Amino acid sequence: MQQKSLIISIILTLFLFSINSTQAQHQIGNGRISGDFGFNGMYYIPDSTIGAEKIDSKVRANAFLNILYSNSGFSAGARYEFYQFPLIDFEKIGYQGQGVKYFFADYKNSFIQVTAGNYYEQFGNGLTLRAYEDRELGIDNSLLGTRIKVTPYKGIYLKGVWGIERKNFDSYLDRRDFVRGIDAEVSFGEIFPVIQEKGFLTRVGANFISKYEKTSDPLIFTINSGDSTSTQAEIPADKFPSNVAAWAARLSFGYKDFRIDGEYARKINDPNISNNFIYKHGEALFLSATYAMKGFGIAASFIRADNMEYRSQRMEKNNSLLYINCIPAINRQYSYQLIGDYSYVSQPNNQIGVQLQVNYQIPKKSKLGGKYGTDLTFNYSRFHDIEKKPVADAITNGTPTGTEGYTSSFFKFGPDLLYQDVGFEVSHRFNNKKWKLILAYNYITYNLEVLQGHEGIMRGHLVSSDLSYKITNKHALRLEAQHLYTKDDEGSSIYAMLEYSFSPNWFVSIGDEFNYGNPLKEHRTHYYNVSCAYIWNTTRIALNFGKTKEGILCVGGVCRAVPASYGLGLSVTTSF
């Protein structure tokens, strides 16, 4: 009993500790301890009408705790994750287990920074190396190893990394693959301040990465010659390169409000499961140009990626695992409920595309602008596959495997449209400041076959509105309404959500999505959701009840499948 009360008091103390902490973090000598905690749980109810299956353990949760200690230049931290019985979407992608898979110690002064343990890192735009995490998607490809950053002179930045990529909750002990890389960046404006004073920006950078992976098994495949005879062929284990190299060079140039950025990356000699084991080099080019002045901004970008999927293990197929690099999806990202399933998925092996966004603010206090101005946004993006001509060997063999694969002319758009978005958005606040309205129209073309693996093209018109009304200084209502009109895929849908907020603590919302145009009558279902959240400083507690449609969840062009579900969810996040 004594013990029990001790435990209770420790728990209570910790609780009070965290309450106190919103004003001050915890000092130990000159050091400081901080951290954050997240819990996301759900009680699942089977529902055959939406395809929510009956699962063996109905209560599931994801939880983690981060602890960080820092003392002047020194810091150390660890994250404990409990995903042993995770939410079913995480189970589906294999993110299941528990333990401390992230811990590090780091020392930094103005000349050098050294890290041992797990770390996240990005070289340039990430075309060759990007170790990052996205908790919502269940992606964590941190590197376990060491990192050194050196600043020999202000404006010159050098980095070196050496490590093994995290693979969910698997052990690192039996891993035989690792990643090494160096990056250098020179910022001329920082070395010669006169450049910066004149309004110029000039930066150049370059990096080199090498992945090591020893293969012990040969790959057996079939060759189909024209006369319908097929023979077995083999890539012997020693023909798989143990070292796969990639490099990139980048440049940024700016003058006053104008700026261009460019990066070219190349990968050599990487037969892997995603490219049918061809030996062709990979390459990527990313360009962006922006111009901005008060009340007006324009941003245009271009991307081409060819055979640039770069992973720690060549046989890995899981979409969220072991990527060394990240080819960005440069299209504009929307958070609209109804087109969540039609978000563009970045195609590191095969895409060429452009993106253009223009922002304009009709000036404040003008006739059209009103007292607070009216914001207009225009957006256009279009992505195709790249043009490919199979090499002679690939044609004779009836398979590209083991050959150079194909040739491709660099700036040519391929025959298949992958994604297109034409969008227009108006945002206006009315003179009494109580009402605010965002109206948007998008025409989306989405290649279901390439991006989701089932036949067809979805062409849809989306009209969406977001209306807020401030009742008093603290009470506000927000109404979101959307209509997707399409004859393709699952047909048209409408969505509405009403949110009431009582600043700064309470949010209550109720929403419904109705797929009224589904070609299958029995699938014309309502997906309703009721939720309530309480926020107190850095703590957020939310309850929600409702149905989730089967679909995909995308964050920045990286997506994962979301199974249909029905039930009661609880989420708690806090930082201290």
Add this chain to the structure above:
Amino acid sequence: MKKVLTTILILAASLSVFAQENDKKLSKLPEIDLQTLDGSIFNTKDISNDGKPIIVSLWATWCKPCIAELLAIADEYEDWVNETGVKMYAISIDDSKTSARVAPFVKGKGWEYTVLLDVNSDFKRAMNVNDVPYMCILNGNGEIVWQHTSYAPGSETEVYEIIKSLTKK
């Protein structure tokens, strides 16, 4: 009864320890390298405002409530600066997919904030931030006196009250 007493005693003791610590020392921002919009490296230890209060906001161009919050403050910002001398740092966690669009976006909205980029979420991690929008207020000594996550319309009033109380001291 004894157990209850022990519990209460331990609680009281620990509370008083923490209370003392609160009086003693408030924490400052971690020192992390960010980028400015003109491409230089900027360390968060250089976030300063001549002894006047500072607001630090973590946001992203794809985050609707973040933008609603920054818009709401933008309306009042001129008045706030005149009355309290406050300075706002808006740190974007947009990564390489969208970070090139931050500058045109900010200028398009006509925001007067100091905008910085945290392209691989290093600052977000060091601050233990789970989700954006996140906001904290620093007093004249650069110490964190208030933190908040998410945005509800009207919460800018609370922000303003805190800044005003900091200027009075």
